[in-house]
Amino acid sequence: MNTRVPTRRSSGWVIGRVAGAPVVLAPSWLLAVVVMTVLSASSVRVITGLEGASTYVVALAFVLLLFASVFLHELAHGLVARARGQQPQEFVLTLWGGHTAFGGAAPTPATTALVAVAGPTVNLALAGLFWGALAAGLVPDGTVAAALVGSGAVANGFVGLFNLLPGLPLDGGRLLEAAVWRVTGSRYAGTVAAGWAGRGFAVLLFAGAVVAPRVLDVSFGLADAVWGALIAGFLWIGASGALTSARAQRNVDGVSVASVGRPAVVVGHESSLAHAMAVAAAAHAPEVVVLSPDGRPAAYVDREAAASVPAHAAGTTPVGVVSVALPVGAEVDGTLVGEPLLRELSRTTRLSPVVAALVDGRVVAVVRATDVVAAIRA
Structure with missing residues (x-):
């Protein structure tokens, strides 16, 4: 219910x-x-x-x-x-x-x-x-x-x-959640308060159904004790699930390109690997995106592949040799946050596990699906 x-x-x-x-x-x-x-x-x-x-x-x-x-x-x-x-x-x-x-x-x-x-x-x-x-x-x-x-x-x-009763997963818990949310302005704070209240009621119910009759030597039917324990378990599991969901939702709300993306610089498709690495080092950016002749993000540099190129050959190695292609559409709006950003990432990462984030048409970061999943689960 x-x-x-x-x-x-x-x-x-x-x-x-x-x-x-x-x-x-x-x-x-x-x-x-x-x-x-x-x-x-x-x-x-x-x-x-x-x-x-x-x-x-x-x-x-x-x-x-x-x-x-x-x-x-x-x-x-x-x-x-x-x-x-x-x-x-x-x-x-x-x-x-x-x-x-x-x-x-x-x-x-x-x-x-x-x-x-x-x-x-x-x-x-x-x-x-x-x-x-x-x-x-x-x-x-x-x-x-x-x-x-x-x-x-x-x-x-x-x-x-x-x-x-004011504890999740019961309806009274939602009322408590709403009250704390209204006062603090934080849904997360409301859910946490109601979730822990639900856990508290679960402990009290279990103690009343199973522990108290033994301690107080009160006659209590086995069926009543079993039902009390089961309902207490239901409350505990529901409250714990609400707390877990609240943490996940808080992480979702906090997802942004700044939190899950890796800053990137861009170079032309005719650039050498040495030039690309120099541009990245000057900007302290861990990622390099290669632009196509029409200015579209066409690829990103594979760091492991780039590291395998000897230093004396970097100046004559085209950056495209150590790059991974980005399919058309593998890009997201870098101004999005929270669920809207995740919806876009869900769509674009079907094309590629790595996508480019753009703000006003300019590449600002590279976003990897593994980083997004890690941020949500953190």
């Missing part, structure tokens, strides 16, 4: 489309339905007095009702995001509930907060409707329908309140 930016389409069965995005049932969703139906059967038996197969039918109905609530939670995320100009890419129901994926991160703290709060608000509204139906006597007491409505009220109330 969180939002994320997808790296690829989730695997599973597409059962429809809403708001222009596919609704996907992940394979793990089936496992969740089976496990939750089996675990819920004993509670259904106690509440309704049913026996046999009918117990599992009612348990399955409760599980499907719960996932319907989860879907409405995710749909609320998507619809609010779409209203704010952020198109949802997919709604996915999984083992852990669900998530809504978008094509990019929210552009402002306000959008982040509004999208995040929409999901829990729907769950709390559903809980209120269910409780209201019971309180108004719209559902007869002691019936299977009353049991389902009551369970729906409790489940939606829990899901809504739990998701408001």
Whole structure:
């Protein structure tokens, strides 16, 4: 029950489309339905007095009702995001509930907060409707329908309140992220604060479910301990993933030709190697780009090949002999930064792993794909 930016389409069965995005049932969703139906059967038996197969039918109905609530939670995320100009890419129901994926991160703290709060608000509204139906006597007491409505009220109330805990990957974590982002002006600072808060809640939940009962000698069911540990693990993994993504995004935002490019000088195609090296040394530039007769960046000097040429022969060796050709189009706008620059590099490095960076038509640097990858992963 969180939002994320997808790296690829989730695997599973597409059962429809809403708001222009596919609704996907992940394979793990089936496992969740089976496990939750089996675990819920004993509670259904106690509440309704049913026996046999009918117990599992009612348990399955409760599980499907719960996932319907989860879907409405995710749909609320998507619809609010779409209203704010952020198109949802997919709604996915999984083992852990669900998530809504978008094509990019929210552009402002306000959008982040509004999208995040929409999901829990729907769950709390559903809980209120269910409780209201019971309180108004719209559902007869002691019936299977009353049991389902009551369970729906409790489940939606829990899901809504739990998701408001201020730690990633929960929706409350997005609210905390938005608040810190708004105050500091840094999305990264907001994500880090919310990520560490999520890790803190994960530790507290694990301690409460597994450690505290043993220390305090409190009776606590094995199933409860297992579920508590699993949810704690989910929170820890989600929070850690958010922190990793935040660091990667910070690196992406900081990518520029100045940070990933190697300063370059240019020489004509008829220049000698000695002249090219002298020009580079005078400018303290590690790269040399060779221009074609029409002024286009046509090649770059291979430093290893250049070093293999004896000093006495450098003056008579054409620079093209020790150069690697640059295909037409293997160049980027040197004024771009962040994601726009990476998009251009993604396009041009398909032509060549080394490209020229130009500012106002003048070559200023050589950018190597390996340097860009290293900068993002740093």
